[in-house]
Amino acid sequence: MKRFFQCTLIAVLLSALALQPGTSEADAKQHSEQSVKQMVSDMTLEEKIGQMLMPDFRNWKKEGDSSAKELTEMNDEVAGIIQRYHLGGVILFAENVTGTEQTVRLTDGLQKASPDTPLFITIDQEGGIVTRLESGTNLPGNMAIGASKSSKNAYRSGKIIGKELAALGINVNFSPVLDVNNNPNNPVIGVRSYSSKPELAGKLGIKTMKGLQDERIIATAKHFPGHGDTAVDSHYGLPLVPHDEKRLRSVELAPFQKAIDAGIDMIMTAHVQFPAFDDTTYKSKKDGEDIMVPATLSKKVMTDLLRKDLGFDGVVVTDALNMKAISDNFGQEEAVVMAVKAGVDIALMPAQVTSLETEKNLTGVFEALLKAVRQGDIPIEQINQSVERILTLKMKRGILDNTAPESLQKKIKYALKTVGNQKHAKSEMKMAREGITVLKNSSGTLPFKPKKGDTILILAPYEDQTRAISKTINKIKKKAVLKEYHFAEKVFNEEVEKQIDQADYVITGSYVVKNDPVVNDGIIDDNIQDSSRWATAFPRAAMKYAQSKQKKVVLMSLRNPYDTANFEEAQAVIAVYGFKGYTNRRFRQPNIPAGVEVIFGKAKPKGTLPVDIPSVTEPGEILYEFGFGLNLKNGKPLK
Structure with a gap:
């Protein structure tokens, strides 16, 4: 308990010193430094x-x-x-x-x-x-x-x-x-x-x-x-x-x-390896191959670059040392010693x-x-x-x-x-609405205006996502018939076609972590329907079929907005930047509800892209540029 009381006494004395007339910030800092040095020496x-x-x-x-x-x-x-x-x-x-x-x-x-x-x-x-x-x-x-x-x-x-x-x-x-x-x-x-x-x-x-x-x-x-x-x-x-x-x-x-x-x-x-700053090699414990030392274990990066060059004198903590980038190649004990030798102050998750x-x-x-x-x-x-x-x-x-x-x-x-109070929830939803980005809206597809009794088909990879969409539609009091279908690991088939045939409006969510469409001569191969391609193939097939049947269709990008490049032919596309849906009787993120509000005209989209979206079919070309986003009311780009 001795050091605890010492720490507390020092903190009190420093607070009192800071309040003394004529005490400068430099004086208080000097006293603080001296006190810490004494604590370390003890x-x-x-x-x-x-x-x-x-x-x-x-x-x-x-x-x-x-x-x-x-x-x-x-x-x-x-x-x-x-x-x-x-x-x-x-x-x-x-x-x-x-x-x-x-x-x-x-x-x-x-x-x-x-x-x-x-x-x-x-x-x-x-x-x-x-x-x-x-x-x-x-x-x-x-x-x-x-x-x-x-x-x-x-x-x-x-x-x-x-x-x-x-x-x-x-x-x-x-x-x-x-x-x-x-x-x-x-x-x-x-x-x-x-x-x-x-x-x-x-x-x-x-x-x-x-x-x-x-x-x-x-x-x-x-x-x-x-x-x-x-x-x-x-x-x-x-x-x-x-x-x-x-x-x-x-x-x-x-x-x-x-x-x-x-x-x-x-x-x-x-x-991560950064050869521009350190190309020192190390023999991997995984396979004996020579690999470059990653930043976490590099003195040239942690000390020479971060401390001396950029002037950082705060606390440096490693990312988790149990991650395979480190654990597979360097071994548990040696990695921790290397990190400290490199100049880090705290080894995070150094051992299980x-x-x-x-x-x-x-x-x-x-x-x-x-x-x-x-x-x-x-x-x-x-x-x-x-x-x-x-x-x-x-x-x-x-x-x-x-x-x-x-x-x-x-x-x-x-x-x-x-924690999780209503004031915070209100701010959370406001922020989400202001980030929703409309990237395409052909022929006035949006906002959806269903009449009583119309059917809205909700397609998304996972049940929590379809549930979030339907919960939000019910919340904004749209008197329509809602049908949900979650398609993760599934192939687009006649059963889904029938559901689209019976629908008046279709919302399909896209959840692609990394674009991987099959491209042949600049054309996405829509015939690839195996389960490994479901994340791209299913929503594309649903979108194309629904549009061929003159249904009102919107593609909602749920995670990385880059996946919108897979749906160039879509009538309407929005990006919401978050995929977590409705589970355990609560919305896990406000993004999907905010996107649904925009789809039905209950909120104005104010977001513009914070990234460039490269084309999938035209390598090297940008499909949607940083800063692009549409005004839903007049269809013009937001300024």
Whole structure:
């Protein structure tokens, strides 16, 4: 308990000092730095190493249990691990945060397990398709905000997420995403990015950062130096960005430099190879082949580029080290040592720990770092600098200031009022509406104006998506007959043709992560109907058949807007930038409902594309340019 009281006393003294007449910001900062250095000097090497490790406890198998279960309640076994390794933080996942009161109790328990130095409790709550909170506000996501071009929406999204995380006892958000998504075939970033333009990505990312920080949440820019121009998901392989330094500085690095200048707290690394900055090779443990060292493990990137060149002196955290880009090629213990040697401050998910039996994985990593420092492979001065950054940030954001903690019941009461409240839901829906983008509307197809008794056929890949569309139509009181059909892994056939024949209006949703149509001499081959092509082939076939029968048809792009290039012949096309539908009696994202409102004329589309949409049939050509979007009322481009 000694260090906890020391931290608290320092925080109080610094607050008092800042209030003293004549005390300058520079004086307060100097005192803070001196206090942190003293705290670090009083720590053992084991305590310092512990501050630099951030595992997850997503699932846990208690002694006597037959299998691991989602960790939703704190237990003595996890508390013991936090204490034995002096952990500086943990990361939470959806498995951990299943309800508001439950999450408050869990975070409270986690902090009580670390009485000496309060934890970083972190989460990936980006908004949109990457959300962890079961009961939180989902928000439309970054690319939808990019389509609105609204700094106000970006700030408001950060503010809402920050307020909810703070209420739950979470103090670090791994957001905003500053990747510039200029590769339409990117399988992992896509709508998580604000834009393909570095200027817009940087501007909106900084506004989101400010919203988070205004709620005392630590903001984290990711994935440095940039994961936007990759065609490989680093969860499964090792991506490479081959561009030269000039291009990387003007595109990929630009948003990060702006965020550094604006005061970003943390930066998360990318497990991506950047030969323009470091072409050092390493013999892969997977197959013995020579591979280039990815940014996470590169001193030339983490220290020379990020620290010395771009001037970042905040906390650097790795992306999850259990991702295959790292784990397959470098091995668990060596990867952690390499990352720290490269200059990172925190190793995220350095070892899988799901039980006391697997605690040995964390022990191995912990001891490997201790050995590297004791043998001089990692200078103790470097460890001290990392821990100083960590503690400085904890102090700056009030994590060390716990002089008058609220009771658990007060925390729960406040969280229940805050998380997912109606005010946030209203803002969420407004943001979603402002991002909806109409790309095509031939012959006045939109808005749909069904008469009583007309049939509307809803086609989408998954049941939660068709349900979201039908729920929204019922909500806006359209007295029509609704029919749903979810087509994932299915082939377009006579059964679907009959349903289209009986319909007056057809809404078909397209959910394509990566364009993969069969093209022959510039023509998409519509005869390819095997199950591997369902994501493109089924909605195309439905669209073409319905239009041949003079039905009113709209194609709704549910995820990456790039898939709209597969439907050039469509009468009407809208992009909503979010695919999550209606499950567990709630809308998982506002995007589909907002799109339906536009289809039926209940909302005005205000969005314009935040990316270029390349043509599928004419390689090298742009089908829809950045900034394009139609006014539904007059059919003219929005300005």
